[in-house]
Amino acid sequence: MGRIYEIGYAFDRAVKIDQKGKKTVTTADFVRELAKVNWDWTRRQANDWIEMSVSTFKDISTEEGDNRTFMVYNPNGGR
Template identity: 60%
Template sequence: MTVDFVQNLAQYNYIWTLREANEWIEIYQLGFKDVSTEEGDRRTFQLFNPNNGGF
């Protein structure tokens, strides 16, 4: 979840909002897709492999 990501960043003195974290994930983590079940910035991302595990 984005909340967990932001909490882990805070341990290293990176203070991000949920919106900033979501934007970073969307831009730089192409292997994740949004599987959130609610609206808003408290989003859930799941590792996604479009090749179904193939090489």
């Protein structure tokens, strides 16, 4: 079992920044980073955590399912 503070750390490590500075994160990347710090979450659990804990990202997924994509929409804000 991982430590609580490592969840936010895993989320930050899963965030990707493209050439234009746009920040995105996928559920799959977040779950992969969580596994590295001993958290075994499903994609649904990861999505629930993102929706409840990260107010600066919005869902921009183009397909149905649990592998979602989130993008930062408030670059001046934080978690």
